Amino acid sequence: MKKTDSKRMISFDEIRKLVYNNAEKGFIHTTYQEESQRFHYLINGDKRAIEESVRLMNPKLQGKLSSNPLHNIRYLFIINTGLATRYMIEYGIPQETVYSTSDLYIQKADKATSIDEIIMLNREVWTVFVEIVNAYKKESLYSKPIHFCLNYIDSHFNEKITLSCVAEQINLNPCYLATLFKKETGKSFAAYLMDVRIKTAIALLTKTDYTYSQIGYSLAFCSQSHFTKTFHKHTGYTPKQYRMNFHNTNLLTPR
Numbered sequence: 001m002k003k004t005d006s007k008r009m010i011s012f013d014e015i016r017k018l019v020y021n022n023a024e025k026g027f028i029h030t031t032y033q034e035e036s037q038r039f040h041y042l043i044n045g046d047k048r049a050i051e052e053s054v055r056l057m058n059p060k061l062q063g064k065l066s067s068n069p070l071h072n073i074r075y076l077f078i079i080n081t082g083l084a085t086r087y088m089i090e091y092g093i094p095q096e097t098v099y100s101t102s103d104l105y106i107q108k109a110d111k112a113t114s115i116d117e118i119i120m121l122n123r124e125v126w127t128v129f130v131e132i133v134n135a136y137k138k139e140s141l142y143s144k145p146i147h148f149c150l151n152y153i154d155s156h157f158n159e160k161i162t163l164s165c166v167a168e169q170i171n172l173n174p175c176y177l178a179t180l181f182k183k184e185t186g187k188s189f190a191a192y193l194m195d196v197r198i199k200t201a202i203a204l205l206t207k208t209d210y211t212y213s214q215i216g217y218s219l220a221f222c223s224q225s226h227f228t229k230t231f232h233k234h235t236g237y238t239p240k241q242y243r244m245n246f247h248n249t250n251l252l253t254p255r
Contacts, residue, residue, distance in 0.1 A: 039087045042126070045134035053080060053126040057119055073118050077109045080122065084129055092147060093136050094154035101128055145170055145177060146184045150192075157196045160220050163189040198234045201227070205243045212239045 041049035066072040085102045105125040167174040197219045216227030
């Protein structure tokens with residue numbers, strides 16, 4: 001068993017030295033209450049969370065994580081974005097939606113070449129987070145089994161899943177779960193799952209160059225013709241027509 005190299009470890013004396021230096025300079029980190037305020041705003045879908053997140057990106061409030069100003073602001077962005085994702089998941093937002101949003105913005109921040117660009121990304125990701133919370137806000141009224149269903153769909157919509165297989169995982173009668181799902185969401189399990197697949201197909205058609213068959217099979221459609229027919233039924237367009245009309249545009253997906 002390897003011994004820990006004590007020379008590499010930060011000693012308690014070093015920690016006390018930094019505490020002393022901060023006190024000498026009159027620097028105090030933001031309080032836990034101040035930190036929590038923006039997250040309180042966030043989980044309530046309050047846009048004040050955005051301005052609070054921008055205000056707290058100030059290194060003078062958050063502390064020094066790197067001697068390089070660009071690296072410092074990037075680290076602050078990653079930490080603040082990561083904390084926001086935890087609050088949202090605890091609130092009940094499907095974790096794959098939250099993590100994917102976080103991953104995309106952290107990847108953007110990793111490539112950013114200026115402090116202003118990262119501050120802009122911070123405003124943008126918090127704006128998106130607030131919008132996601134508001135979109136899912138009604139789910140706070142959902143029961144535990146329906147929360148499980150929504151999270152399961154969010155993570156497995158690209159597989160062949162049925163309400164029966166989900167019901168088995170949470171030890172509920174499929175008929176009871178079907179009734180409960182329709183009562184709480186206003187849609188059948190199959191209709192909700194199909195909505196998620198169609199929204200994902202729209203994103204893939206407008207933002208990627210995947211072939212129609214690749215998209216169809218990746219979303220668990222049994223054939224390209226089945227995908228085309230179903231997509232047309234839900235959007236009024238064939239996949240080809242949709243891509244030709246809306247490729248690389250920012251669209252609101254159908255609800």
